[in-house]
Amino acid sequence: MAQGEITVIHHLSIGIILGSTRPGRVSPQVGNWVKGIADKRADANYEIVDIAEFKLPFLGEAGAEEAVKKWSAKIESLDGFVFIVAEYNHSITGALKNALDLLRDEWHNKAAGIVSYGSTGGARAAEHLRGILAELQVADVRTHPTLNLFTDFENMAVFKPAAAHEQTVTQMLDQLIAWSGALKPLRKSPVGQA
Numbered sequence: 001m002a003q004g005e006i007t008v009i010h011h012l013s014i015g016i017i018l019g020s021t022r023p024g025r026v027s028p029q030v031g032n033w034v035k036g037i038a039d040k041r042a043d044a045n046y047e048i049v050d051i052a053e054f055k056l057p058f059l060g061e062a063g064a065e066e067a068v069k070k071w072s073a074k075i076e077s078l079d080g081f082v083f084i085v086a087e088y089n090h091s092i093t094g095a096l097k098n099a100l101d102l103l104r105d106e107w108h109n110k111a112a113g114i115v116s117y118g119s120t121g122g123a124r125a126a127e128h129l130r131g132i133l134a135e136l137q138v139a140d141v142r143t144h145p146t147l148n149l150f151t152d153f154e155n156m157a158v159f160k161p162a163a164a165h166e167q168t169v170t171q172m173l174d175q176l177i178a179w180s181g182a183l184k185p186l187r188k189s190p191v192g193q194a
């Protein structure tokens with residue numbers, strides 16, 4: 001770098017997307033825990049993105065265009081995602097699927113990590129999500145923290161994660177940040193927009 005040259009560092013913006021919306025859900029506890037680990041890294045701007053707050057319509061339902069516009073702007077503004085995934089009937093929630101289906105280009109050429117929970121760590125839901133993300137051109141990283149409803153929660157309601165999970169989250173975030181940054185040039189190019 002030449003003397004006097006100014007380097008502007010653009011931090012990546014990563015959304016921690018809460019994938020469940022029902023009253024009494026545990027996803028905010030899990031999302032806030034991930035955010036706490038992520039914020040210590042100071043390598044990106046991490047924010048909670050709560051699908052419930054957007055009051056999204058079902059795809060095709062009229063009368064909530066403003067809500068979809070806000071959702072679109074939020075996802076467009078992000079470089080990568082951590083999906084907080086609850087397992088419902090061996091898949092992701094209807095709310096998350098609908099939130100994904102409502103947009104298209106806004107997801108493209110970005111990276112994602114998955115943190116899931118359920119009776120078998122939410123693994124079946126997470127694997128479904130990987131298939132969906134492939135169609136949306138979201139590159140999902142390999143490391144995948146799986147939280148068990150019986151051992152990482154008290155009464156399946158109060159989140160008390162085993163200490164070892166923090167290391168897995170850190171590894172997932174390492175991969176997510178690397179891929180979110182690496183894909184940035186594609187997001188600006190005509191190839192990336194195809």
Ligand SMILES: Cc1cc2nc3c(=O)[nH]c(=O)nc-3n(C[C@H](O)[C@H](O)[C@H](O)COP(=O)(O)O)c2cc1C
Nearest residue numbers: 020022024025026027086087088089090118119120
């Ligand atoms: C409609 C529904 C279906 C569920 N199906 C499964 C399932 O197939 N596998 C599983 O491990 N847990 C299942 N559960 C349990 C959820 O994983 C558990 O309730 C979890 O707390 C849901 O996430 P949430 O609290 O963020 O909504 C189901 C829960 C609901 C409400």
